Amino acid sequence: MKWLGLNWDEGxxxxxxxxPYLQSQRLEVYTDWANTFLKNGDAYNCYCSTEELERRREAQREANQAPGYDGKCRSLTSAEISKYESExxxxxxxxxxxxxxxxxxxLIRGEVVFEHKFVPDFVLMRADGSPLYTLAVAVDDVLMKVTHVLRGEDLLSSTPRQIRVYQAMGVASSDFPAFAHLPFVMGTDNAKLSKRNGEVSIAWYREEGFLPEAICNYLALLGWSPGDDRxxxxxxxxxxxxxxxxxxxxPARFDMKKLExxxxxxxxxxxIEDFLKRALPFLIEAKVISGLAEEIALVKKALPIIQERIIRLKEVIPMLGFLFVEQVEFDQESATRIGEADAQKVxxxxxxxxxxxxxxxxxxxxxxxxxxxxxxxGLKPRNAFGPVRIAVTGxxxxxxxxESMELLGRERCLSRLKSAIR
RNA sequence: GGCCCCGUCGUCUAGUGGCCUAGGACUCUGGCUUCUCAAGCCAGCUACGAGGGUUCGAAUCCCUUCGGGGCUGCCA
Structure with missing residues (x-):
């Protein structure tokens, strides 16, 4: 987030x-509120075991009913409680x-209604006394005076539970935070973007040479627009x-081409100054240059001629490599071309x-x-400069x-032309 | 299964009853320019999921339907 230029001013x-802002440091707060709910009758102890719940859910499914907690422990007698406890x-x-x-x-979907018969009683605290997300977020919202809850649309259906906690805490509905559930960003195959689907690691984008401001710009455009054509x-x-x-x-689909x-x-x-600052780490990392002042000076002079030719910063490596090698190495196609008789003559x-x-x-x-x-x-420019280009840049x-030849310098250009001749 | 959300060019979107024979951007195709590759410029392809209403008039409002997604946990 920091790399993207996204900062938070509290937390x-x-x-x-x-x-404190770390959930692990707020455990006591959650416990206190859970106990308060217990005392007020907003919550209750549930002794159902995981296996029992699972079995009942299965039965509900078979009976074609909505699976969910059936409320078995809602009103236990003290006899039942002591029986469970003794077990x-x-x-x-x-x-x-x-x-x-x-x-x-x-805020982005308008009014949403959930009937409670589709919202089963939910767990606030595990048997081991640790709080669940549903409790923790809601309590934090209230205590930290959160004004806006913006999150993925997958959390939309858990909102009634969150609101239920606010109510149990005695918060007036006018003091509830505003909710906005953002649409997903999907991969190209119509599945939600995830670790297994597409390049989602932000580190990958940095290593490829995407600019943080470009990523933010693009991401902002996924699911949002300023309203005009900009x-x-x-x-x-x-x-x-x-x-x-x-x-x-x-939901929007992630489109690498548009990002590019x-x-x-x-x-x-x-x-240029900024471009240089951002390009240097790539060249050094790839060992194209070691970071000497004269190397940097040469890079700086070369940047203007490649600036409009690259999509990702990473491309400065192949683009500028020819300036920093003793001898160029031809790729397959170039090697073939330079070997032809016409090319040799040129x-x-x-x-x-x-x-x-x-x-x-x-x-x-x-x-x-x-x-x-x-x-x-009497050659066409294409045929004339092609072989020279290969000889000089590889x-x-x-x-x-x-411009490339000027940057390379006279001696190196001439010697590369010489060594291109067989 | 139940509940909820969503549905305009291939993609991201503009559009909130007439300005829409639907606009922009990316992609793609063709062309111009040109020392390669780019960039730039020009042109072109392509969309309101479907069906009913309401209305003088609907992408915009209503209903139905189809499709996609989410949730349905002692996950978050």
């Missing part, structure tokens, strides 16, 4: 007036759902423009025309090559040739 690490049973604390219904307004949105604008009300209620498009846009929008002529060039800049290089290859040999795909 673990930063503190705040309603701590050594440890009770869980279960919340009593009264008759009626729970009605609330979800899509390239900065973090600041996002904070400014975002409203829960404009969040869509339907946005990432490319964000990369192109970087100023390289030879190029070398001859380049040798007299002493003022080694891309303008001079270009005019020398155009003079010898285009005018001299690949038929590279940054702009003349």
């Amino acid at each position: 673990p690490e930063v503190g705040g007036p309603y701590g 050594g049973r440890k009770p869980v604390i279960r919340m009593r759902m009264p008759d009626g219904e729970t009605r609330f307004t979800d 899509e390239n949105i900065t973090m600041e604008e996002l904070v400014q423009l975002f409203t829960i009300e404009r969040v869509n209620s339907s 498009a946005i990432n490319g846009d964000k990369i192109r929008a970087l100023d 390289v030879g002529v190029a070398l001859d025309s380049l040798e007299p060039v002493t003022d080694w800049n891309h303008t001079q290089i270009e005019s020398a090559l155009r003079g010898s290859l285009i005018d001299g040999l 690949s038929h795909i590279s940054p702009p040739l003349f």
Whole structure:
């Protein structure tokens, strides 16, 4: 979250007036409230064993009834209780759902109603005395004065239980937090995005070279839109423009292509200093450079010519690699091409025309090559510069040739042309 | 099974009764430009799940239906 630029202004690490913020440090609070509910009759001890519950649920299913706690222990006599106790049973604390219904307004779905006959009594405390999520979140909401509960739509149906706890705590409905249940982000195969489905580890995105602001921008657009046609949105604008009300209620599908498009846009929008700062770790990590000042200076000069050519930061590695190797290695296709007779001839002529060039800049290089290859040999630019590109950069795909040659330097260019000739 | 949520181009979306013969973006296809690859520019393909209503008029309101998803735990 920090890497994404997402911060919280209250909670673990930063503190705040309603701590402690770690659930493990609040166990006593939950226990106290559970006991209060017990005392007030909002909750009761349930002695049913897991096996018994399982059996009854199964029976309900077979009878085609809604499975759920049947309320067996709702009103136990003291005789029954002591019987269970003498058997050594440890009770869980279960919340009593009264008759009626729970009605609330979800900020993005509107009014939602749940009839309580479909909301069985639920467990607040395990037999070992540890609290359940349902208890803990609700208690924390109230005690920490939470104003908005924004979460995945899978929690929608647990909201009545949460509200039940608020009520048992004596909170007026006007003081309940506002609820908004966000739609899921699905993978391309129509299943909820998860560990087994798609690249969900945020570390993967960082290693690939996605910019945090690009990810935030893209994610914001999944299920939300500013209302007009703008899509390239900065973090600041996002904070400014975002409203829960404009969040869509339907699930969205994750689209890597769109993320890449946005990432490319964000990369192109970087100023060189910033671009350099972000690209360097990739080059160092890949051992393209070791981090020397002169290497960094060369990278900085090279960045402008590759900025609009990469989608992910990681691509600076193959793009700039040719600048930092003693000798280029040809990939298969390039090796084949450079070996052809025509190509060999081109390289030879190029070398001859380049040798007299002493003022080694891309303008001079270009005019020398155009003079010898285009005018001299009558070649099409494509056929003329292709072999030179391969000889110099090692690949038929590279940054702009003349600029690349300028950056590489005269000596290295000439020697690479020489060694390309068989 | 029951309850709940959701349903506009392939994808993300705009759209809240007439401005919609449905707009934008990404993808895809074709073209221009061009030293490769990109970027940029232009053009094109493609959508209101279906069926009924309501209305002078519906993507927008109502009903039904189909489809997708979630929940149905001493998980969160």
